[in-house]
Amino acid sequence: MELSKLGEFGLIHKIKQLSSRKTPGMVLGIGDDAAVLTIPSHALLLATTDMLIEGVHFDLAMTDFYSLGWKSAAANLSDIAAMGGRPRFCLTSIGIPPHIAVEQITEFYRGFDALLSKHKTMLAGGDTCSSLHDLNISVTLLGEVEQKRVVTRGNAKVGDRLFVTGTLGDSAAGLEILNNRTRTLRMKRKRSGHGSETSNVPSMFASLIEKHLRPIPRVDWGRGISHAGCATAMIDVSDGLSSDLSHICEQSSVGALIHAGKIPFSPSLLGAKNFLKRPPLDYALSGGEDYELLFTVQPAKIKKLRALKIPATEIGEITRARKLYIVNGMSNKKQLKPTGYNHFV
Ligand code: ADP
Ligand code: MG
Numbered sequence: 001m002e003l004s005k006l007g008e009f010g011l012i013h014k015i016k017q018l019s020s021r022k023t024p025g026m027v028l029g030i031g032d033d034a035a036v037l038t039i040p041s042h043a044l045l046l047a048t049t050d051m052l053i054e055g056v057h058f059d060l061a062m063t064d065f066y067s068l069g070w071k072s073a074a075a076n077l078s079d080i081a082a083m084g085g086r087p088r089f090c091l092t093s094i095g096i097p098p099h100i101a102v103e104q105i106t107e108f109y110r111g112f113d114a115l116l117s118k119h120k121t122m123l124a125g126g127d128t129c130s131s132l133h134d135l136n137i138s139v140t141l142l143g144e145v146e147q148k149r150v151v152t153r154g155n156a157k158v159g160d161r162l163f164v165t166g167t168l169g170d171s172a173a174g175l176e177i178l179n180n181r182t183r184t185l186r187m188k189r190k191r192s193g194h195g196s197e198t199s200n201v202p203s204m205f206a207s208l209i210e211k212h213l214r215p216i217p218r219v220d221w222g223r224g225i226s227h228a229g230c231a232t233a234m235i236d237v238s239d240g241l242s243s244d245l246s247h248i249c250e251q252s253s254v255g256a257l258i259h260a261g262k263i264p265f266s267p268s269l270l271g272a273k274n275f276l277k278r279p280p281l282d283y284a285l286s287g288g289e290d291y292e293l294l295f296t297v298q299p300a301k302i303k304k305l306r307a308l309k310i311p312a313t314e315i316g317e318i319t320r321a322r323k324l325y326i327v328n329g330m331s332n333k334k335q336l337k338p339t340g341y342n343h344f345v
Contacts (some may be wrong), residue, residue, distance in 0.1 A: 001102040008128050011105060015123070018109045023122035025088060035124035037089050043144035048079040054134035061186075062178045065104045067213040068137075069111030075238065076141035077119060077217035078291040082236035083152070084226020085145035087121040087219060093138040095131030111214075119219050149226040151295070156233035156252035160296035162316040163305070165218050167266040168241055169280050172287020174212030176276060177205045205275075207268040215291040221310045222293055230305040234295035240286040244294055246324060246338040252296075258316035258336070260328040285326075286339035 003011065016030040027036035039045055052058060052072055063071075073090070080087045092112070096105065109123075116123065121141070218236070225231050233252055235244045241263070249256050265280045273280060284290075296318055297305055305312065319325075324336040 003096060003098070003100065003102055003105075003130075006102050011102065012128055014102070014106055015109050015126075015128075018106060019113050019116075019123035021117060021122060023089075023120065026122050026124055029122065029124045030126075035089065035091070037124060037142070039088065039142075039144045042146065044147055044150060046080055046083050046085045046143035046145055046150075047140065048076055048143075049138060049140040050075045050079070052137040052139075054136065059182070060135070061182050063213055065107035066111035066114075069108035069113075070115050070214045071111075072108075072137055072139050073112045073115040073121075074215045074217045074291060075289075076139045077115065077121070077219055078215075078236040078238065080141055080143035081217050081219040081222030082234050082293060083143070083145060084149050084222055084231070084234065085143040086223060087116075087119050087141055087143045089122055089124040089142045090116060091124060091140040091142075092126040093129075093140075094126070095129045095134075095136035097131045097133050097135060100135060115217075119217075145226070149229070151222075151226050151231050151234040152251070153233050153235050153248050154251035156248050156254050156296040156318045157298070158254055158318055158320045160232050160298055160318040161302060161314050162245070162256060162258065162294070162296055162318065163312040163314055164237065164241070164264065164292055164294050165221055165310060165312045166290070166292045167264045167269065168237065168290050168292060169269050169283030169287055170208050170211040170266050171215060171289040171291075172212075172240075172283040173269055173272060173276055173280075174205070174208035174210070175287070175289075176283075177272070178209055178212065205268070205272055207266070208272060211266075212289065215289060217291050218293050221312075224308045224310055225293070225295060225305070228304055228308055230297050230301050230308070231295040232298060234293055237288075237290045237292045237294050239288045240284075240339065241294065242285045242324065242336050243288075243338040245336075248294065248296065249318075249322065249324060252318070253322065255319040255321045255323045255325070256316055257319050257325045257327060257333075260326055262313060262315045264313040264315075285336070
């Protein structure tokens, strides 16, 4: 259905219907001039926001709307996770161009709410506008964290060990595969007028693509780490390991050394190695959107971390010299420059 048939308020009504779970703390949600929300008096309020611009953050030829909704929620949930917080409420602002159908927006909100509901987080409001050409999305997430449990980027200490959850590089490799597939499909269509969606994707790549389109934010792991008081500093890996590590180091006024051989890679990334343009290490260091947690732990607290049974790998340590180094093998030590995604550069 065309958006012009439904209008702004009809669409808002549909969005409200798609997100009608009851949540403690939400006194008033969608439908008034502002949402009315409460958080426990002992908690601190966390607030984060992220924009997703068509052509910059996503390409509608490479994602379905459900995945786009899912990923929009994931990016923000991951930021709350990296503070050690619990996500609670959400606001979404969307600028919609005329060529987008109502069903595509409702699919977006289905994917969005599917991930929010896993984390007992509720859509509390937003704004809906028309846009001339591109689809623009802005998501604001509010969360809470106990005063003593908040984990910032700024408290890593010399001698702390550096850990990362899950595996790195999958999302960037998935994006490359998607890019190749889209290019091949476009060429086929140009030549013969048609090209089938599945013509070019070996199934072994499916999990890399999945990690790019529907990443899993590590909310429970972030809560576990902060609750146990294990981490001195934490960040989510959204711009690539080298960039995100440099943020921790700058904010904490320290340096770091990482061991290339210890960086965790998934069997899928290792399996796809020969089909990709660059080695797995490159995707881990400069590819973004893995949404894993990178955090620092005092050596005395490592036992406590292990007891949480979170899949986290020790990949290096915090140093006094305020530079980043990567060690590859026995003697090959190189300075590491932040090479992740940087807008305007
Ligand atoms: P106002 O004109 O007072 O800003 P709106 O008509 O924009 O109000 O919005 C009406 C209600 O719908 C508000 O509660 C607002 O938060 C909610 N809303 C509007 N757009 C969205 C959206 N895209 N997602 C969630 N809630 C929305
Ligand atoms: Mg408004």
